[in-house]
Amino acid sequence: MTRAPSNAPRILDAGEAALVVEFGTAVDPAISDRVLALDDALTADRPDGIAETVPTYRSLMIHYDPLVLDRDALAGHVLALAGGAPARATAPACWLLPCCYEAPHGEDLAAVAALIGQSPERTAAIHAGATYRVYMYGFAPGFAYCGGLPEILAVPRRPSPRPPHPTNAVMVGGGLAAVATVPMPTGWYVLGATPCRLYAPERKDSFFVRPGDAIRFEAVDAATFAGLAEREAAGERVARRQEGAR
Numbered sequence: 371m372t373r374a375p376s377n378a379p380r381i382l383d384a385g386e387a388a389l390v391v392e393f394g395t396a397v398d399p400a401i402s403d404r405v406l407a408l409d410d411a412l413t414a415d416r417p418d419g420i421a422e423t424v425p426t427y428r429s430l431m432i433h434y435d436p437l438v439l440d441r442d443a444l445a446g447h448v449l450a451l452a453g454g455a456p457a458r459a460t461a462p463a464c465w466l467l468p469c470c471y472e473a474p475h476g477e478d479l480a481a482v483a484a485l486i487g488q489s490p491e492r493t494a495a496i497h498a499g500a501t502y503r504v505y506m507y508g509f510a511p512g513f514a515y516c517g518g519l520p521e522i523l524a525v526p527r528r529p530s531p532r533p534p535h536p537t538n539a540v541m542v543g544g545g546l547a548a549v550a551t552v553p554m555p556t557g558w559y560v561l562g563a564t565p566c567r568l569y570a571p572e573r574k575d576s577f578f579v580r581p582g583d584a585i586r587f588e589a590v591d592a593a594t595f596a597g598l599a600e601r602e603a604a605g606e607r608v609a610r611r612q613e614g615a616r
Contacts, residue, residue, distance in 0.1 A: 379404075379429075379452050381445050387436055391448055392429045397517055397546075402505055405430050406582045407458050411451040417444065425581050426506045427515070462582040464612040467549075467564045469498065469540050469587040470595035475563040478532070482542065482559050485525050494589060496520050497540075497561055502547050502585045507577060512551035512569020516585060519547045527557035535560045538567065540587065549585070562587075565599035566609040578607065586612070 380392040391408060394401035405425050412423055412432070419439025424431040434444055471479055471494035483493040502516035509515075519542060527543040534553045535541070541548045543558035550556070551569045564587070568579055579585065590598065598608045 378449060379408075381448065383441070384431060387434060389432045389434070389441070389444060389448070390429050391432065391452070394428045397427045397505065399503060399517070401428050402503070402582065403458065404452070408448070408452050410458055410460070411454075412448075415447075415451065417447060419444075426508070458582065462580070462584060464501070464584040464586065465579055466586050466588050466610040466612055467566045468590045468595065468598055468608065469562045469564045470590050470592055471497075471562040472592045472595075475536070475592070475595065476561055477535070478559040479561050482523070482525055482561060486522050488522070493523070494561065496523060497542070497547075498587045498589045500586075502587075504579055504581055504583045504585060506581050510550065510552045510554065511571075512549075512567075512577065514549045514568055514579060514585075516547040516549070518584075519545060523547075525559065528559070529557075531555040531557050532560075536563055538564050540564055563595070565595055565602045566607070567602055578609070 382390045382392065384390050393404045405428065408430050409423050409425050412420065417439055419435045420432060421435060422433040432444065432448070470476070476494065479490045479493060483490045486493065488496070500518055500520050502518040505515050505517055507514055523542050524545040525542065532555065534555050535550065537551060537553055539550045539560045540562045541550060541556065541558035541560050548558060549564065549568055551567065568577065570576055602608050
């Protein structure tokens with residue numbers, strides 16, 4: 371019997387038409403890189419019958435048609451690709467997103483500042499000074515889960531949800547950062563908002579920021595935010611790609 375390498379992913383069945391390929395148990399850039407490398411490899415060498423792949427923090431879900439693609443054949447193909455230590459097909463991008471921390475956008479900035487013993491201005495500067503990794507989309511359309519939050523901002527989520535946040539809220543909670551595009555109640559703290567639409571279904575690239583990409587926030591005042599929001603609404607993408615930055 372041939373044993374899989376010790377670093378081989380674990381393959382689990384999710385019902386009769388999906389596999390989950392697990393690479394680890396933590397939110398970790400190295401694990402995420404393996405997930406995304408396998409996703410890229412499957413895109414390049416995609417057997418007939420795969421309907422969709424969904425990357426998460428530590429796993430890749432593969433939806434397939436069992437009438438077209440045999441489960442064991444798919445599992446073997448996945449293990450072969452993962453064992454080949456595939457690299458990412460394309461280099462990740464770094465996106466600069468304007469973010470307004472002023473009222474009315476930074477609704478919870480003062481509350482977070484009080485929790486961490488800093489001024490609201492310093493809290494906003496700490497948040498804007500970090501580089502965040504987009505690990506995955508989930509929960510709602512365009513909801514980007516990001517790592518890289520400075521430790522001082524790693525406040526727990528609220529004990530109960532706050533009222534619905536506005537569109538494109540920039541939030542923190544539970545040691546993670548997020549950009550949410552759909553208003554909803556949340557246990558996260560809203561530090562600000564970006565005029566950039568990370569999810570726009572009418573665009574060809576509905577999700578222009580990809581898992582594995584980096585995000586940085588550029589602080590702007592309320593007047594600048596309003597102008598950028600008008601440009602975004604008119605169809606311009608105001609996010610800027612920083613070539614070669616990580």
